[in-house]
Amino acid sequence: MHKSTTKQTIRLLISILVPLIVLMMPSSWIPIAQLTVVQHRLLAIFIMAALLWVLEPVPVFATSILIITLQLIFLSDKGLNVLRIDHTNEAFGHLIPYTDILGSFSSPIIILFMGGFALAIAASKYQLDNNLARVLLKPFGSKPKFIMLGLMLITAVFSMFMSNTATTVMMLALLGPIVASAKPGDLGIKALVLCIPIAANTGGIATPIGTPPNAIALQYLTGEHSIDFLTWMMFGLPFVIVQLAIAWLLLQKLFPSEQTHLQLALEGKFLKSWQAIVVYITFAATIILWITTKLHGMNTYVVAVIPLAVFTLTGIMGKAEIKQINWDVLWLVAGGIAIGLALDKTGLAKGLAHSIDYQSLSPVSVVLTLSIICWLMANFMSNTATANLLMPIAAAIGTSMQGLASIGGLQGLLVVVAFSASLGMILPVSTPPNSLAYSTGLINSKDMAKTGIILGLFGLGIVYTAMFVLT
Structure with a gap:
């Protein structure tokens, strides 16, 4: 019992200290261009949420309630006055309407x-x-x-x-x-x-x-690039x-x-x-x-x-x-929705997606990079939101980069990104089916993380192998 309590305490300390270090770190040290104050705060909250959900030193629904509380205090237009004193400055970033954050529970x-x-x-x-x-x-x-x-x-x-x-x-x-x-x-x-x-x-x-990522990919696959149902x-x-x-x-x-x-x-x-x-x-x-x-x-x-x-x-x-x-599961899901909302509204998700210079990469590297970013993001926010964010980037790169023809062209790139979005399922908040399964009380988040990571990596491996073999 003593060992278990010690482990939980260590996990809790890690989950608190790492985000604090990120929060105190100068923005110039973080490899995301022009990170605003609001985005910097959200990054720290996001890292804390990820650590608390994975390590589970506190119940996962408690983590979700904490996320919503921290967003209301640090990121909303009705947070602490001292934390919004410079909100008109462009470098400060955009605060989120508090009603949007609270609306996560009525999604x-x-x-x-x-x-x-x-x-x-x-x-x-x-x-x-x-x-x-x-x-x-x-x-x-x-x-x-x-x-x-x-x-x-x-x-x-x-x-x-x-x-x-x-x-x-x-x-x-x-x-x-x-x-x-x-x-x-x-x-x-x-x-x-x-x-x-x-x-x-x-x-x-x-x-x-x-699944929505597939439908989103098809929106960009028109004309000569179109794919029919069969x-x-x-x-x-x-x-x-x-x-x-x-x-x-x-x-x-x-x-x-x-x-x-x-x-x-x-x-x-x-x-x-x-x-x-x-x-x-x-x-x-x-x-x-x-x-x-x-x-x-x-x-x-x-x-x-x-x-x-x-x-x-x-x-x-x-x-x-x-x-x-x-x-408790409804609160858990609301926390995941709140994180996805904040990533979108503050522009941090877009900043993370654009933080890589895709044009300087080889065609293979572009596909792998977009795919892995998509998979990682889909584990922490809606796979639909992730696909909506990354698919326009992938489509723009796919139409302008000639070398992609050797690995399936625009079709191959967008299909890989769509598949990658659906493979993000390591946490109870990753997808609604995960949250529902967690609600049975018969599994914990560590079981889901272990299985989700292995299956996600296997799935990505199958996708990449098929991409190289079939093109």
Whole structure:
């Protein structure tokens, strides 16, 4: 116990001292051109957040609350007077409206999570999770590794055509009865939990509509550089299959199960009470509405409010069920949103992206540099925001640098950047599927970081190998 406390104290000191050193360091020492005072402060907060999330000396949701608090005090237009005394000076930088920072907790993503939690709570209450597990996982047998394979394949296929977050919500609903049949403390439980966000994050890469970075890349691939749906799948799907196979083997290695068989409750029947029927209809309708957003015009976030309204109005979710919502996870996600917002609003993310002179690099170096920067940034901010930031830079370089033709040209560059954005998944705040998996309480951030780093590097390696072999 004493050793554990000492380790936590050391981690906490590191997480505080390193950002303080960065904050006291002269801006001229930091390799980012024309770093403003506000950006310098944010850089220190960003480093502190990264260290606290990875080392976890305090709960991750506490880190998120600290981030929002520090941003309000040091970076907002309603922070301490003494910290905004020179805010009209151009070198000081742009302060963030305090309402934008506080708005992180009312982001559409937060509403999406609440809708997801409502579906999961109602599904568990009326045994829909047990029945779905019985139907969908029966073909995969009772061995933990094959149950995990089933979860990954089902998740990946759904995430190719619908929101990764919505897919994760649906699949985590199946996890309850599976975990209940495992021995408490079995490492294999962690593998079963982690496989769902990994498959959701990876599966979306296979199609142009599977994840926002892919769609953003296609905006810049027009005319002679355009890629159609089937062509994208021809290189996206093989990558997903290989990456999922690696993830499946890696999870078995990192988190081996103590059991050779899981006795799943594969017998049973759907409940027929009116409340259960309302849950079935609402669950199915929500999934269908998520899949068909282009037909009816409501986006994923608007659809997520529907189950909340239906379940509370019908009494399926009362006060007791509302308290079951993982509020700590909502704070965790809000902190990640706040960091991404500040990186964008202060211009620090743009400064980091432009801090390298890409024109002085060789074509191969340009691709590798943009890809690695994209992957690193996507681990700490929305992969959509990262792609929005880096894709214009990549497109501009791709159209002006002749030597890129030898490694796929503009198409190759933008596809690599899009794939790299989707591979950023080392922290609970990296992607909504990660946050949802973390909300189960069955894994910690170190498990996610270890797996995410290895899979991210493997994924980048596969992308680079394919780029050189196929061009």
